Amino acid sequence: MNWTAIADHLPALPEMVLLAGACVVMLVDVYSKDEQRTATFAAAQAVLLACLLSTAWVLWVGGVQRYILFQGLFVADLMGHVLKLVSYGAVSAALVYSRQYLMDRGLMRGEFVTLLLFALLGMMVMISANSFLSVYLGLELMSLCLYAMVALDRDSPLATEAAMKYFVLGALASGLMLYGMSMIYGATGTLTLNEVAGKLAVLTSDADRQLQAFGLVFVVAGIAFKIGVVPFHMWIPDVYHGAPTPVTLVLGSGPKLAAFAMAMRLLVSGMLPLAQDWQQMLALLALLSMALGNITAIAQANIKRMLAYSTIAHMGFMLLGLLSGVVSGNTLNAEDAYSASLFYVVIYVAMSVGAFGMVLFLSRRGFDCETLEDFRGLNRRSPWYAFLMMVLMLSLAGLPPTAGFYAKLAVLQAAVAAGQVWLAVAAVVFSLIGAYYYLRIVKLMYFDEPKDTAPLGSGKGFRFLLSANGLALLAFGIFPYPLLNLCLEAIKAL
Numbered sequence: 001m002n003w004t005a006i007a008d009h010l011p012a013l014p015e016m017v018l019l020a021g022a023c024v025v026m027l028v029d030v031y032s033k034d035e036q037r038t039a040t041f042a043a044a045q046a047v048l049l050a051c052l053l054s055t056a057w058v059l060w061v062g063g064v065q066r067y068i069l070f071q072g073l074f075v076a077d078l079m080g081h082v083l084k085l086v087s088y089g090a091v092s093a094a095l096v097y098s099r100q101y102l103m104d105r106g107l108m109r110g111e112f113v114t115l116l117l118f119a120l121l122g123m124m125v126m127i128s129a130n131s132f133l134s135v136y137l138g139l140e141l142m143s144l145c146l147y148a149m150v151a152l153d154r155d156s157p158l159a160t161e162a163a164m165k166y167f168v169l170g171a172l173a174s175g176l177m178l179y180g181m182s183m184i185y186g187a188t189g190t191l192t193l194n195e196v197a198g199k200l201a202v203l204t205s206d207a208d209r210q211l212q213a214f215g216l217v218f219v220v221a222g223i224a225f226k227i228g229v230v231p232f233h234m235w236i237p238d239v240y241h242g243a244p245t246p247v248t249l250v251l252g253s254g255p256k257l258a259a260f261a262m263a264m265r266l267l268v269s270g271m272l273p274l275a276q277d278w279q280q281m282l283a284l285l286a287l288l289s290m291a292l293g294n295i296t297a298i299a300q301a302n303i304k305r306m307l308a309y310s311t312i313a314h315m316g317f318m319l320l321g322l323l324s325g326v327v328s329g330n331t332l333n334a335e336d337a338y339s340a341s342l343f344y345v346v347i348y349v350a351m352s353v354g355a356f357g358m359v360l361f362l363s364r365r366g367f368d369c370e371t372l373e374d375f376r377g378l379n380r381r382s383p384w385y386a387f388l389m390m391v392l393m394l395s396l397a398g399l400p401p402t403a404g405f406y407a408k409l410a411v412l413q414a415a416v417a418a419g420q421v422w423l424a425v426a427a428v429v430f431s432l433i434g435a436y437y438y439l440r441i442v443k444l445m446y447f448d449e450p451k452d453t454a455p456l457g458s459g460k461g462f463r464f465l466l467s468a469n470g471l472a473l474l475a476f477g478i479f480p481y482p483l484l485n486l487c488l489e490a491i492k493a494l
Contacts, residue, residue, distance in 0.1 A: 011067045011076030013054045014084060015124050021047030022117040029110030037108050041099060044113045048092045055084050064493040068130055072192040075130035078493035079264070079342065082486065083127045083257050086346050090253040090353055091120050096465050097357040098246030100458055104365035107152060107244065116250060119145035123258035129265050132181040132191045139177070139226070142258060143170050146251065150243040162242025169225070169235045177222025183215030184271075193270035201273040216274055219266060220281050226259040229319065230288035233312045240308035245363065248304055249356035252311055253349045260345045263322060268338065269494065275326035282323040283423060289316030290427055294434035301371055306437060307355055310396060313434055318344045320411040320427060324418035333417050339488040340410035346483070347395075347407040347476065354392045354469040361385065361458055361466060375441050377450030385456065386445045388470035395473045397438040398431050403476035410484065 025047060029040040059081045067076040094116065102108035122142025129135040147170065151163035185191055187208040188199035200212060225232040240248045267278055293313025300306040321341025325334035362369035362378075369375075379386035395404030408431065415424040476483055 079490040173225035180218025286319035337414035
């Protein structure tokens with residue numbers, strides 16, 4: 001046995017552990033006769049813990065050094081490790097938050113857990129992709145699992161319709177991205193991203209330049225769909241509304257991290273010589289997303305649709321960092337801008353997981369928390385959880401002293417430093433508009449009479465995790481610099 005070759009591939013250990021663990025979870029579920037799927041749930045959490053430990057071990061052994069494996073298909077670096085660790089936390093929280101809801105509706109089956117683990121594997125491949133091929137393989141693995149999860153409740157016409165919309169539009173977006181990648185490959189003759197960047201920097205043929213320009217448009221369109229920004233946002237409100245709430249929680253968390261990593265790998269690592277072109281596209285996408293997301297969310301009475309339009313607006317904010325890295329060919333602002341964007345997406349995932357966790361907390365057997373009215377008088381039913389929801393809403397609105405404030409401040413500072421003052425001013429204006437629909441929920445909780453007087457019940461693990469989630473947003477709001485510095489070091493390691 002060639003132990004040297006094995007040691008050389010150890011940076012991919014977390015993916016190996018997850019693949020083996022997901023297969024074990026499937027076997028455990030086959031022999032599990034418990035309707036609560038206790039063994040399956042415990043095995044899945046154990047696999048996530050093993051992935052966390054293996055990632056921590058790889059990080060401890062390799063430090064911030066960058067490793068490229070499998071003939072250039074896979075890269076292991078600090079940004080990838082950070083995003084993977086956050087993904088483990090998001091998936092683990094999704095399992096805890098979803099369990100009671102799924103059991104009450106007879107949906108706690110092994111399919112949910114195993115599809116979630118394989119979707120996480122797709123996210124991890126996307127996060128560590130260093131080639132057009134591995135980007136596309138990870139994207140398809142994640143997407144196919146998510147399509148099936150949206151249709152998990154087969155008896156629900158709404159869920160089936162949402163799954164079909166997601167599948168058709170997702171397939172279209174994947175085709176657009178693959179078409180764009182093929183054009184870039186035609187212009188450069190390579191699939192490896194760092195080689196693509198080198199070839200794009202020295203293109204001289206007019207035909208090759210036209211080919212890479214067309215390819216870039218299609219690649220940006222595919223990225224925009226996966227992130228969920230205007231005008232490729234049409235699937236988000238319907239899918240968020242139609243999918244079971246636990247699946248909506250999954251859609252709003254881990255895949256956003258993977259989509260951010262895909263954007264960084266493709267645009268920054270692979271197409272930085274074309275930054276002047278794709279930054280202009282991202283500026284338009286960001287502006288339209290912040291405008292449509294914040295304005296349309298005001299009219300929503302359904303909490304899941306409101307959070308869907310909120311997601312569109314937040315992804316527009318995240319793009320502010322990505323479009324501010326290169327100024328007139330100068331990359332001096334790149335580290336601050338891209339680290340601000342990384343910080344923003346990490347904080348957004350924590351906020352999204354907490355918000356949908358609170359929706360699941362208020363749901364029970366025979367009742368789904370679906371509308372804003374379901375939050376009426378929550379302070380009189382449970383002051384503590386009303387406080388947690390207020391923290392989540394203030395953070396999503398970007399108000400101090402929450403982490404959401406520093407996330408927005410960081411990307412606004414990056415935009416101003418890049419000379420995009422007009423875009424930063426527009427972002428502030430749309431944030432003020434967006435604060436209305438977040439503060440409306442705070443008003444319903446604290447100033448209105450309760451609509452529902454049923455006792456709030458959930459497991460101790462659920463309550464503890466939800467409390468830790470809300471308090472973490474306060475802690476990162478008061479002490480943001482450790483996470484900000486970690487994000488900066490992760491971008492420097494690129």
